[in-house]
Amino acid sequence: MKILSICGIIAAQLLVHLADAQGCSNVVLRRDIMSLSQQEWNQMTYVLRRMNDDGWFRYFADIHNYEFGNIHGNDHFFPFHRRYLRDFEEVGQRYDRNFAVPFWDELRDSRNPAGSPVMSSARIGGNGFGACVSDGLQNGWTMSFPNPHCLSRLYDMGNQMHSWYSPEYIYSVMQRNNDMHGFRENIEFSLHGSVHLGIGxxxxxxxxxxxxxxxxxxxNLDRLWDQWQSWGHADTIDGRDRFGNPLGLGSALPHYGDPIGSTMRLGTGRMCFRYVGGSSSRREQSALKLVSAPAASSADSADTNLARLPANLLQKWFPHVNHENGPLNGSNSTRSSLAPSAPSGKKMVYPAPLTDAWVSMHRFDRAKVDKAMQEAREFVDDLNTANYLSPY
Structure with missing residues (x-):
């Protein structure tokens, strides 16, 4: 009887898995934008221009604007944006069956975002100084929402941008938060806001x-969430919506009405996409490769340097990294951390704080934001005091 019961459970789980997988005959791969060939980028440019000409950018801007208060500053943030990007991707697939939204590995460019090749004329273009962007993907486009205008950008330091959040800090956030609320809040107060404000x-x-x-x-934020989910948080949903109601897997997403649970697993249901370098082979990679994708030697160097930190700082900021086993409790990727070679790289720098206008627009709790900003500065101070040098 017990054997039959176990078999029944396994069969039921298999049926659920097969049901979830329905509708994913075409699972597209989301790739780093800088890995796209010129031909692939040209095809993406064609699709995106067609989408704008047909009013789809207006459609999505209207949704984001209308739902703004429901999807920021609360724990709908990650699942809503995953569903929203998938919606955008599905529209793109009406023009090209293989259309997939690429990601920008922003952590790799965090020290000097304005110098990123992503913001060159060969990709999305650069600064508009508050006026029209004059090169790259959207040069010459008319954006329709909330009224007809050219696309505007205004870097937060004139023709430069403040530094964004480092791979090391985001990796620390991912390790130190085991609940969705804490993870979401720390990402929303850091990398999410700094990129929006930096580009302007x-x-x-x-x-x-x-x-x-x-x-x-x-x-990219969704990719980080996917990575965090793979660390034992596959079905972790907690926290509350903007009205204080508790959230769970059955809670309805703003605008779409789909249950949050329908967004949780990539490659199933309607989430017919995966990230290149995704969770299937992740355990064998080095720790910082999980967060960012620089040259392998850079990631290995970062792992090595992190493992040299004093034990108290490892416990404080990287509780799953230790001198004996390296990242993720047992990966072989940093066993070389005890080698006597001298570290090389640069001192950590402070990331830009959120502005009062940004905090007000999102209705964030100013005290919570200030606490998060102070923690980020403390992180930089601690690593610099310990003579950590970043290869990023």
């Missing part, structure tokens, strides 16, 4: 999805 212009408004940079940015 349309990106600093509730209709920020006018700028294709929005989709690159949120695909």
């Amino acid at each position: 212009g349309d990106m600093s408004t509730p209709y920020s999805s006018n700028d294709f940079a929005f989709f690159l940015h949120h695909a």
Whole structure:
């Protein structure tokens, strides 16, 4: 009887898995935007221009603007944006069956975002100084929402941007938060806001999805969520919506009405996409490769340098990294951390704080934001005092 019962449970789980997988005959791969060939980028440009000409950028900007208060500053943030990007991706697939939203590995460019090749004329273009972006993907486009205008950008330091959050800090956030609420809040108060504010212009408004940079940015945030989920948080949903109601897997997403649970697993249901370098082979990779994708030697160097930190700082900021076993409790990737070779790299730098206008627009708790900002500065101070050198 017990054997039959176990077999029944296994069969039921298999049926659920097969049911979840329905509708995913075409699972597309989301890739780093800089890995796309010129031909692939040209095809993406064609699809995106067609989408704008047919009114789809207006459609998505309207949704994001209308739902703004429901999807920021609360724990709908990650599942809503995953569903929203998938909606955008599905529309793109009406023009090209293999269309997939790429991601921008922003952590790799965090020290000097304005110098990123992503913001060159060969990709999405650069600064507009508060006026029209004059090169790259959306040069010459008319954005329709909330009224006809050219796409605007205004870097937060004029022709430069403040530094964003480092791979090391985001890796620390991922390790130190085991609940969705804490993970979401720390990401929303850090990397999410710094990219929007750094680029500025349309990106600093509730209709920020006018700028294709929005989709690159949120695909990367979603990729980080996918990575965090693979660390034992596959079905972790907690926290509350904007009205204080508790959230669970059955809670309805703003605008779409789908249950949050329908967004939780990539490659199943309607989530017919995966990230290149995704969770299937992740356990064998080095720790910082899980967060960012620089050259292998850079990631290995970062892992090595982290493992040299004093034990008290490892416990404080990287509780799953230790001198004996390296990252993720047993990966072989940093066994070389005890080698006597001298570390090389650069001192950590402070990331830009959220502005008062941004905090007000999102109705964030200012005290919580200030606490998060102070923690980020403390992180930099601690690593610099310990003579940690970043290869990023």
